[in-house]
Amino acid sequence: MNHSTPKGRAENARPDSTEASAQQRREVLYLCLASIPAGQVLSYGQLAAMAGAPGAARWAARILAQLPEGTALPWHRVITASGRPGLSPDCASGLEQRQRLRSEGILLTNDRVDMRRHGWRGRPASV
Numbered sequence: 001m002n003h004s005t006p007k008g009r010a011e012n013a014r015p016d017s018t019e020a021s022a023q024q025r026r027e028v029l030y031l032c033l034a035s036i037p038a039g040q041v042l043s044y045g046q047l048a049a050m051a052g053a054p055g056a057a058r059w060a061a062r063i064l065a066q067l068p069e070g071t072a073l074p075w076h077r078v079i080t081a082s083g084r085p086g087l088s089p090d091c092a093s094g095l096e097q098r099q100r101l102r103s104e105g106i107l108l109t110n111d112r113v114d115m116r117r118h119g120w121r122g123r124p125a126s127v
Helices: 019-034 044-050 057-065 092-103
Strands: none
Touching: 019 044, 019 057, 044 057
C-alpha cells in the first residue's frame, strides 16, 4: 500500500500514469472540450467520461482550472451536474463564465442552466 497517495486521488490513479500518459489524457480532454458547440454545455463528469475517464469529474475540473489565461478553449461551457456554473458568482472568472454563457443564448434561471435544453449529447468528431 502506498501511503503517499493524497486522499481522493486513488480513484484516478492508473498503472500507466506516467507524465506522458497524463499529458495524453489532458490532450484528449482538451479535444473533447473544444468539441462542445456554442450554446451547449456539459457537466464535468460528462466531459471526463467523454475523455475516457468516467467517474473523474474532479480530475476534469482540476485540468480546466489549470488552463492558461486567455485560452481559446470553451471552458465556460462546462458546469456542475446540477446545472450550476462551476465558478462562484463572487469571483471575476465566475462572472465571466455566466456572461459568456448568456452571450451564447444560454439562460440561467436561479443560477442554473436547463440541461434538457442546453445539455450537449453529441460526440467529439476526433475522439
